[in-house]
Amino acid sequence: MSPPLSDHPPIAAEDQLSALLDAAVDAMVLIDDHGKVQRFNHAAERIFGFRADEVVGRNVSMLMPQPYRREHDAYLERYHRTAEPRIIGIGREVVAQRKDGSTFPIDLSVGEFRTASGRGYVGILRDISDRKRQEEQLRQSSEELRLIVEHAPTAIVITDLHGHVFNANRACCELFGYSVEQLRHSRHSDLLHPEDREIALPHFSRLRLEGGSCECELRYVKADGSIMHALHYAAAATDADGRPLMLIGEIIDRSALYEAMREADDLRTRLAHVGRIGTLGEMVSGIAHEVNQPLTAIANYSSACRRMMLAGQVNPGEVLAILEKIANQAERAGQVIRGLRTLAKRGDSQRQMLDINQLVRDVVRLVEFELRTSGRRLELQLAGSLLPVLADGVQIQQVVLNLIRNAMEAMAEAEAAGPVTIETSESEPGWVTIQVSDRGPGLPPEVARRLFEPFFTTKRQGMGLGLSICKSIAAAHGGELSYSLNEWRGATFALLLPAAPEEDEA
Amino acid sequence: MSTAAGTVFVVDDEEPICDSVALLLRSVGLRSRAYTDPAEFLAQHRPEHAGCVVIDVRMPGMSGLEVQRVLNERRSSLPLIFITGHGDVPMAVEAMRNGAFDFLQKPFNDDDLIRRVQKALEQDARDRARLVQIDETRRHWESLTAREREIAELLIGGAANKAIALDLDISERTVELHRARVMQKMEARSLAQLVQLALSLRHA
Numbered sequence: 022m023s024p025p026l027s028d029h030p031p032i033a034a035e036d037q038l039s040a041l042l043d044a045a046v047d048a049m050v051l052i053d054d055h056g057k058v059q060r061f062n063h064a065a066e067r068i069f070g071f072r073a074d075e076v077v078g079r080n081v082s083m084l085m086p087q088p089y090r091r092e093h094d095a096y097l098e099r100y101h102r103t104a105e106p107r108i109i110g111i112g113r114e115v116v117a118q119r120k121d122g123s124t125f126p127i128d129l130s131v132g133e134f135r136t137a138s139g140r141g142y143v144g145i146l147r148d149i150s151d152r153k154r155q156e157e158q159l160r161q162s163s164e165e166l167r168l169i170v171e172h173a174p175t176a177i178v179i180t181d182l183h184g185h186v187f188n189a190n191r192a193c194c195e196l197f198g199y200s201v202e203q204l205r206h207s208r209h210s211d212l213l214h215p216e217d218r219e220i221a222l223p224h225f226s227r228l229r230l231e232g233g234s235c236e237c238e239l240r241y242v243k244a245d246g247s248i249m250h251a252l253h254y255a256a257a258a259t260d261a262d263g264r265p266l267m268l269i270g271e272i273i274d275r276s277a278l279y280e281a282m283r284e285a286d287d288l289r290t291r292l293a294h295v296g297r298i299g300t301l302g303e304m305v306s307g308i309a310h311e312v313n314q315p316l317t318a319i320a321n322y323s324s325a326c327r328r329m330m331l332a333g334q335v336n337p338g339e340v341l342a343i344l345e346k347i348a349n350q351a352e353r354a355g356q357v358i359r360g361l362r363t364l365a366k367r368g369d370s371q372r373q374m375l376d377i378n379q380l381v382r383d384v385v386r387l388v389e390f391e392l393r394t395s396g397r398r399l400e401l402q403l404a405g406s407l408l409p410v411l412a413d414g415v416q417i418q419q420v421v422l423n424l425i426r427n428a429m430e431a432m433a434e435a436e437a438a439g440p441v442t443i444e445t446s447e448s449e450p451g452w453v454t455i456q457v458s459d460r461g462p463g464l465p466p467e468v469a470r471r472l473f474e475p476f477f478t479t480k481r482q483g484m485g486l487g488l489s490i491c492k493s494i495a496a497a498h499g500g501e502l503s504y505s506l507n508e509w510r511g512a513t514f515a516l517l518l519p520a521a522p523e524e525d526e527a
Numbered sequence: 528m529s530t531a532a533g534t535v536f537v538v539d540d541e542e543p544i545c546d547s548v549a550l551l552l553r554s555v556g557l558r559s560r561a562y563t564d565p566a567e568f569l570a571q572h573r574p575e576h577a578g579c580v581v582i583d584v585r586m587p588g589m590s591g592l593e594v595q596r597v598l599n600e601r602r603s604s605l606p607l608i609f610i611t612g613h614g615d616v617p618m619a620v621e622a623m624r625n626g627a628f629d630f631l632q633k634p635f636n637d638d639d640l641i642r643r644v645q646k647a648l649e650q651d652a653r654d655r656a657r658l659v660q661i662d663e664t665r666r667h668w669e670s671l672t673a674r675e676r677e678i679a680e681l682l683i684g685g686a687a688n689k690a691i692a693l694d695l696d697i698s699e700r701t702v703e704l705h706r707a708r709v710m711q712k713m714e715a716r717s718l719a720q721l722v723q724l725a726l727s728l729r730h731a
Contacts, residue, residue: 321547324637
């Protein structure tokens with residue numbers, strides 16, 4: 022409880038001023054109109070290193086480095102003459118000098134006052150070294166950042182939340198073949214391949230709304246019109262409250278990788294084709310027979326028809342029935358030819374939805390003759406229903422054909438009895454399996470170990486590429502080809518393929 | 528059109544081939560029976576079934592060559608026409624060596640097949656006719672008395688009536704009577720024919 026002020030004797034004006042000056046956080050220096058220091062407060066003592074008695078009565082210019090020290094009297098004189106304030110009521114950043122001669126930046130504001138004895142000036146000084154240092158640091162670090170971004174080897178593009186580019190680094194310009202000015206006039210989505218804009222959109226809007234970062238593979242179109250496969254990393258820069266401010270994106274050109282992958286794919290396709298042609302070569306007599314059978318039947322049916330007509334014993338119903346048989350046989354020959362053409366086909370790998378059971382039946386048709394002449398039997402254990410598989414039908418047929426022929430060969434060599442079993446199943450959720458099992462002697466461990474190596478073979482004829490091609494086809498489909506001994510002590514080869522992703526039921 | 532009676536047995540594991548060959552044969556008035564299973568054909572076939580066989584050389588389970596072997600074991604004279612596919616020439620050669628009537632390569636000309644089948648049927652008919660003839664001759668021979676047979680053997684051996692009479696110490700007139708009986712029973716119009724009939728019996 023402080024007593025009312027009126028109860029105390031009045032404090033002298035002089036004491037009040039001293040208390041006020043010394044309580045101030047900022048340094049204060051009072052000078053008369055000749056520049057002589059009248060007052061020098063505690064804060065001033067602290068920042069200049071002078072005691073008040075070392076300064077009071079001396080020219081204030083002692084607190085300044087050259088050339089201001091020399092000029093200060095002239096500044097005062099000019100003001101007195103022109104009454105044009107250069108600093109009074111304006112304030113500015115100037116440099117001050119400590120007792121030890123070191124200088125430091127200050128924020129100076131000056132006020133003018135008049136007393137009975139004339140006029141004087143009050144200077145309020147704030148040491149801004151820290152602020153200056155911080156500013157410098159900030160400037161430096163932002164310059165560092167700018168240099169890093171500018172000279173980074175990866176393309177960096179900075180956009181506002183709506184994708185308008187406001188900066189792009191040199192690598193980005195070089196990558197796209199646009200100048201930074203051109204980029205600044207575009208939006209990120211303008212750079213994208215039209216088909217990929219849809220893909221990018223949800224990523225960008227999520228970043229805009231929620232911040233964070235994302236990564237996606239996108240195709241871009243360069244200035245020269247070429248298409249680039251790239252990996253795009255983007256992150257949202259946020260304000261102090263975590264609200265997204267802008268998007269910083271990195272664009273990594275993966276065209277070389279894509280090209281390499283495409284080349285590998287191309288090579289595999291070509292190798293697979295060579296493999297198929299080789300297999301077809303081995304099967305040629307069987308295939309010729311398969312075509313000959315229906316052709317023979319057709320020739321017989323048509324000659325019979327002709328003879329019946331020539332002999333005048335025409336019964337339209339019978340002729341019709343014969344014509345139908347002819348058509349069926351032609352269709353059968355056509356199927357064999359189609360199967361062949363499919364296998365002999367060369368071209369890019371084409372993925373489509375496949376019914377694996379149907380595929381197995383198609384392949385079986387091609388080996389039918391070999392089976393019959395070797396006196397062997399195929400036992401089909403096809404699953405009632407199978408998930409479709411997204412795959413290159415020709416290549417999968419090739420794998421199945423190879424496995425069946427290997428199985429037949431293994432049994433023929435060992436003169437083993439019994440059928441070759443082909444089983445299809447969904448061995449585990451999301452996977453379709455084709456198993457080909459023989460009742461041959463199985464494989465010794467040292468052979469089983471090297472089975473899928475290229476150029477490894479136990480056959481007198483053969484390059485040893487069949488299974489390695491099959492394995493690579495399986496791998497290219499995200500699947501697997503494996504070998505195991507089965508319950509009959511024969512060999513089982515299992516081709517595991519991922520089921521096609523389910524269609525969105527939208 | 529048919530030149531000889533008899534059935535064409537078509538044996539091929541492929542139903543369309545069986546069916547179409549049978550139809551082709553029917554179109555020229557030939558009777559046929561088709562078998563897709565060679566074992567079934569063998570099980571049903573009887574020696575008295577006249578005709579010929581059209582058979583695929585290559586079949587699962589039992590090949591055409593095996594069917595031929597079984598028929599040979601049964602002393603069947605049924606003519607076999609083999610149908611061969613691409614690259615089956617060695618098997619065709621083997622079949623011919625084992626007495627096949629002929630072979631045809633697939634796909635074959637309808638005229639070729641029909642011509643061969645007709646020839647095969649004719650041969651079978653001839654074979655069967657000869658067999659019938661021989662049977663008859665044998666029956667005739669067996670109806671001769673011991674004395675008649677004795678005299679017939681001598682006649683075939685080229686002996687004259689007088690020589691036989693001397694040989695058997697009987698009158699030439701008696702020899703002539705026996706000789707007339709032999710010729711009548713054997714249904715031979717001349718000595719030459721009698722010799723031929725006797726030879727056919729000896730070679731049967």
